Amino acid sequence: MHVRNSIPYEPAITCGGYTDRILHVDLSTSEIDIWKMPPDHKDKYLGGRGYALALIWEKTRAETRHDSPENIVVMASGPLCGDPRFPGSGKFIVGTISPLTNTFIDSNIGGHFGPLLKRCGFDALAVSGLSPDGAKVLHIDGDQGAIQIIDAPSFGEGIDDGGLTYGESLLKVLNGDELNEHSAVVTTGKGAENARFGIVNSLFFDRRRNRLRAKQAGRGGTGTVMRRKGLKAVVVQTAQAATRANQPVDAKGVKEAGAQLKKVLSKMDPSQLQLASWGTTVLVEFMDKFHILPVRNYQSGQDPEAKKLFADVFLKDYFSRKTPDGCFSGCNLACAKGAEGVTLTQGPRAGEKVGIDGPEYETIGAVTAMGIFDPQFVMEYNWYCDEYGLDTISTGVTMAFLMECRQRGYLTKADTEYDLDWGNMESAGRLLHETANGTGLGAVCGEGIVRAREWVAERHSARTGAPREDVLNELKTFAMEVKGLEFSMYITKESLAQQGGYGFALKGPQHDEAWLIFIDQVHKELPTFEMKADALKWFPLIRTWFNAVGLCKLPWIDVRHPDAASTANPAQNTPTLKYYVDYLNATTGSSKTLQDVLDDSERLYHLQKMINLRQGKGTRASDQIPLRAMGPVFTNEYEERSAYYDEWLREQTGQKLLPASVEDRLKMLIDLRKEAYQKLCDSVYLAKGYTTDGVPLPETLERFGLLDERAAALLSEHGLGWGDDRRLSN
Helix, strand or coil, rough: CCCEEEECCCCCCCCCEEECCCEECCCCEEEEEEECCCCCCHHHHHHHHHHHHHHHHHHHHHHHCCCCCCCEEEEEECCCCCCCCCCCCCCCCEECCCCCCCEEEEEEECCCCHHHHHHHCCCCCEEECCCCCEEEEEEEEECCCCCCEEEECCCCCHHCHHHHHHHHHHHHCCCCCCCCCCCEEEEHHHHHHHHCCCCEEEEECCCCEEEEEEEECCCCCCHCCCCCHHHHHHHEECCCCCHCCCCCCCCCHHHHHHHHHHHHHHHHHHCCCCCHHHHHHHHHHHHHHHHCCCCHCCCCCCCCCHHHCCHHHHHCCCCCCCCCCCCCCCCCCCCCCCCEEECCCCCCCCCEEEEEEEHHHHHHHHHHHHCCCHHHHHHHHHHHHHHHCHHHHHHHHHHHHHHHHHHHCCHHHHHHHCCCCCCCHHHHHHHHHHHHHHCEEEEECCCCCCHHHHHHHHHHHHHHHHCCCHHHHHHHCCCCCCCEECCCCCCCCHHHHHHHHHHHHCCCCCCCCCCCCHHHHHHCCCCCCHHHHHHHHHHHHHHHHHHHHCCCCHHHHHCCCCCCCCCCCCHCCHHHHHHHHHHHHHHCCCCCCCCHHHHHHHHHHHHHHHHHCCCCCCCCCCCCCCCCCCCCCCHHHHHHCCHHHHHHHHHHHHCCCCCCCCHHHHHHHHHHHHHHHHHHHHHHHHHHHCCCCCEEHHHHHHHHCCCCHHHHHHHCCCCCCCCCCCCCCC
């Protein structure tokens, strides 16, 4: 292998969860350097997410795009990542400027890469530049004390496309044909080169399954940026013991906090969602029951065929019951499921037997969005998206949008070249592979919904003579995106809280920032407007804190503590959050309260908001959601759920007699839903300390130490100076 640059180094010793070191690589010059961070940096910019936000704020500009040399891909964990004594501690984030949204995106990912990177002496890896002469691999060897940039080795046709098989071949050649738990690799596939929603795969060896497993940084095109930079893979390896990784200030306190949480998980999960048994496939049945499953591009919330994709089907026919799962050691929730020996029946690898990691609920939901209810198709769609390096969510939602464009007559067969009927697995498979290869209709699909919408409008306008802007506005009503990011897989027509959760989400409509659908629509725990608005400030702060510190949030949000019911707000599950605060304090030596944790997260929230503002995605206009996220767009949607909608209208208006025509009732409903959403915007902006246009007030930034010259200049562009107060009056 040809080495472009190599440096020796002494791995920094972790102290209280941090190494205070960032590894920086410039692929334009093959320069490698190690940045030593000042001691107070981690206090202001908490964890891996804080490091990523600070770097993007400081090193990029308003003109920076995903393929700009100065754009940075940051892979970082946080102070609580990497300790198996506490459940769910294997998480890290990948952050960058997104090809879809043109602003900051971070995606949460599991596996061993984040913990191993820290054991190699780094809180974060920051990659800038564009390789001028072919794909590169970065190799970080903590045991040998060496960091290398090498030309990406070739392993033969098909494998060299990247993805899962390339990562396995690379680890074997670097480790003498051996796979072990001391090495991990991140890769992405050829689909990430041809589409804007490429993912980063995190591959780790599972000795119980005796193969590499995969988790994904799925949202926003992080893999596309990685591929554009010419970075084909990053390998980290060290044999340092995991229990020594964080060097906590109070090891006994860490162990006690972890034991308490593990006890709750063991006791409560079997009587609640049963994630340890079913994984997130269990959500399919809940979402179908409560009209939340995004069937046929979010038109219908349930379907009689949905039972073919319930959890018991995957457990019976695909998952291995005898093999415990999970994405990092020490987590007794272990909800990351997998299947062995699945024979592919379609696509270029048809006939091969493969191991498949997943599916998660989101992947199943993406398939139902195409009107498909076949579990084998779900498994193959899952595997091919991972191998190609494609986000299952954005891929499925964009495909579903194109299918509805055919249904509604905005596209013809002459436009698509083949049928795009709901439930047509052959056509869906063809479009998937075309998307990965950047050919045919797949070249349009790979651009994501916003750009596909423009393409459809141009074609339809040219064919019919309809004004292009009119067509585009019609398409926007059912093109499921906000800020350029495709929706994750929950219908929000009946949940104002989740409408706000998607609209206000800084990265775009991704559920990890504000997943309120369950507590609002299923558990009915947010019955008033005020409770919904309050939740839209509180939940994004605590949820994104998990991303910052390197933790999985499922043990908190999906397993309710038995004492939560007696608290003022059971949905917050504060008895479990106490274990997390205890874990933080024991690790770092701090004495923080839950409010301190929220304040730390809020600082990062406002910093990300300022990046959005700089990139043109930070005002009220960018928080608006498509009409279908508020309610039905077409009469067929209203009629499928007419009893519910009619009753809702009677409750809201006090009218016992409603208009006779469905069209009139639909218009009445949408007008009321629009009004409610704008009222929600006003209330939430006020609570966050923003103007009525969604711009942070100077005093809000000053409170968190963020009102520097750049921030002040940016606020000035929006007419804000110190002392201005354009908040809503009560």
